Each structure stands twice: as C-alpha cells, then as structure tokens.
Amino acid sequence: EALSGFSKEIFNVARNTEQSFAVVADAALELSRQGLKAEEVTKRLNDALILSRLTGQNAAEAVSGLTAAINSFNRDGITSSEVLNKLSAAAISAAVSEKDLIEGIKRSGAVAVQAGVSFDELVGVIGAVQEKTARGGAVIGNSFKTIFTRLQSLDKLETMQNLGVEVTDASGKILSATDLIKNLGQELNKLPEAKQLQIAENLVGKFQIAPFLAILEDFNSEQSKAIQLTGVAQDASTQAYERNLTLNKTLSAAINEVNANFTQFAANLGELGVSDALKKALDIFVTISEKIREFSDPEKAGAFGKIFQGALKGLVLPVLVLVGAAFGKLLLNLATFGGDAIKTFFGLNKSAKELVALQGSIASTLATNADIAGAFRDIENSTLSTEKKRAAQADIFIQALKEQKRIMKEIQSVSKTIAPGVMTATRGKAGGYIP
Secondary structure, three states: OHHHHHHHHHHHHHHHHOOOHHHHHHHHHHHHOOOOOHHHHHHHHHHHHHHHHHHOOOHHHHHHHHHHHHHHOHHHOOOHHHHHHHHHHHHHHOOOOHHHHHHHHHHHHHHHHHOOOOHHHHHHHHHHHHHHHOOOHHHHHHHHHHHHHHHOOHHHHHHHHHOOOOOEOOOOOEOOHHHHHHHHHHHHOOOOHHHHHHHHHHHHOHHHHHHHHHHHHHHHOOOOHHHHHHHHHHOOOOHHHHHHHHHOOOHHHHHHHHHHHHHHHHHHHHHHHHHHHHHHHHHHHHHHHHHHHHHHOOOOOOHHHHHHHHHHHHHHHHHHHHHHHHHHHHHHHHHHHHHHHHHHHHHHHHHHHHHHHHHHHHHHHHHOOHHHHHHHHHHHOOOOOHHHHHHHHHHHHHHHHHHHHHHHHHHHHHHHHHOHHHHHHOOOOOOOOOO
C-alpha cells in the first residue's frame, strides 16, 4: 500500500512539473539514496524538479544543488521549499538566474556557514556579484569559498584590524564574513585606489580580487544590491510555485500531463488483473515445457516417452538437411542480388559520367560561338563589378542553351511531319525519341 501511494505521488510530481515519468523516477532514486523517508522524498522531489524546470538543469543536477544547500544550512532548519522560493524571488528581482544562484551556493555554502553567513546573505552577495561581473554562479561560488576562508584567518583578521576595521562584536566574537566585508569597504573607501587594490590582493589573492572588489563596491553604494536581495530572500513566500503554475498552462504542459495519465493508466491496468492473466498464461507454458523435458529424459520417460525420443532422433537428420538447404538457397539469392546491384551501380555510374561529358560538350560548343564569346568580352571590359559581370555572363549562357533547346524541338517537329514512320520506329520502351 505504501509503495502504491509512493507511485501515485511520483505521477503527481510528473504532472505538476512537466517532466516525464522516467526523469521523475531517476530523481526519486537519487533522493532515496540519501536515506530520506518516502514523504520527504516526494516533497523534495517536487521542489527539485521545479528547480530543474526553472534553471534548465537536468534532474540529477537540480537534486544535487538542492541537497547541497539544505545540507549546508541544515542547522538553520531550512527546507527545500524555502530554498526554492528564495532563489526564485531573488532571480525575479535581479539580473541573475536560479541556476547561477544554486551553482554558487553549492560551491560556497559549507564555507559560508562556517564564516557566519546566512543563506539569505549568501543569495544576496552571489546575486549582486553576478549582476556586476556576469562571471557565472559556479565561478562566483568558488571565489567566495576562498574569500570567506581567507577573511576568517587570524593573519587577515590582524591585517584588517591594523587598518582600523572592526572585526569583533561587543562580546569579542569574530564578525561574520559579510559584516567584515562591509566594515572593510568603509575603511578602504578612505584610501587611494592603488592602495585599495594592494590591500584587497593581499587579503584574498589576485585571482579573487575582481569579485571581492565588486562586493566591496556594492556594499559601499547607497542602493546595495546584495542587501536588497538579502531582504527579498528573507521575505520570499511562494514565488517558485506560482511560476510553475504559470508554466503549467502552456500547451506542452498539457501534452505531458496526458502522457503521464496514460502511463499511470497502463500501471493501473496491470494492478487490476492483466498481470494475473499473463501469469496464468505463463504457467500453462511452464507445464507444457516440463512435460516435454520429462519425455526427453531417458531415465524418467515411459513407453510413450521412449517412442517420442526415437521419433526425435529420426527427425534430427532430415531437419538439419532442410535447414542447410534453405540456408544455401538464401546465400545463393543474396549472391545473385549482390551481383545485380553491383552491375546496376556501375551502370548508373557510367551513365552519370556520360551525362557529365555530354553537358561539358554542349557548354564547350556554346563557348566557342563567336557571338557568345564577343558578348563575354564586352561584359568583361565593362565597368560592372565582378559579381555583376559573372551574373551577366551566366545569363547569356543560359539564354543560348534555351535557344539551342528551341531549335532542337523545331527539328524534331519537322522530322516527325516528313518521316512519321521513321520517328515511330525510333520509339524506345520508355516512350521517348532517340535524338
């Protein structure tokens, strides 16, 4: 009963997310390997496939990203629906996609937690830097993993403290990485630009300096995008589910639901008794095969079985002869067919070569015509562009070919009138005239 209910939930997820049953089943398998209960699997499965739909990721990537986010911030008790809706709300509010956000979180989430950065803050800084630099979520996530780690090290904390940056709270606890960046930005803003670059490179390294400067600049601005997106993520409700409902109104969603319904109909048909009927039919074949096996066993066979064995031995040789003869006949037919095909191929090839030669002969004859050659020279000596010269020459050549075709038709017409008997005699099987 539990398995049947789980199966129905998978079909419901397929309909709700416009995914095929095979895709949903694969994603469910990925989630079940994490030791989750069936109810949690179906809930997270639905959220993962909505994420897949919004981001364009495949089901496995969406499951991986969602799982990484939940596992990284599990001490905050974050759920899959919260992750999904926070990402969607941020994507709507900024020039950033859910894919960039989840890729960045997947790579930096575990370090962000250790650095005291909340999920909403991480969404904010990744979204702000992505909008400024367009480097992609994966690159930005890896950058922040390094930035958060370095800023929390003792020597970097000491460096910042020497610059006058506040690095601890009133109780002496080290501030979160985002607070450190905010405080550092305020102090660096007082220094010359060259000095700012030198300090930034010393703190996070030359490879992470671009995203680091981007987030410093953002926090120093009056309208900080990172702070704005953090608030958007905090206030997120059902944005992703609403977008999914909108997408479900499309024609492709309706077609996918029909497909899911028919697949479930087939599954229900099996549960209603088709499988039992098939099992009965197979049982009959099993019984028949058992009797045949007993007849062929010399130790267990009775009088009728021995007669059956004798008949079987007598039939072996004739059957082998018939099979051999049929196989030989088949090989002979194949060889004959192959020979005919090769002859046809080479005949076609020969005809094609003759046609090419004939076309070349006609073209050469026309090219030697004095009028055509003179027209070609006039065009070549004109002030037209090269493209227009070639087009004009081609037009003259085509007109000459049409004129030759008209003359040939007139000759055929006259010949038919003068000697109809001759023309009739030259008809071939295809009904045409021999030139």
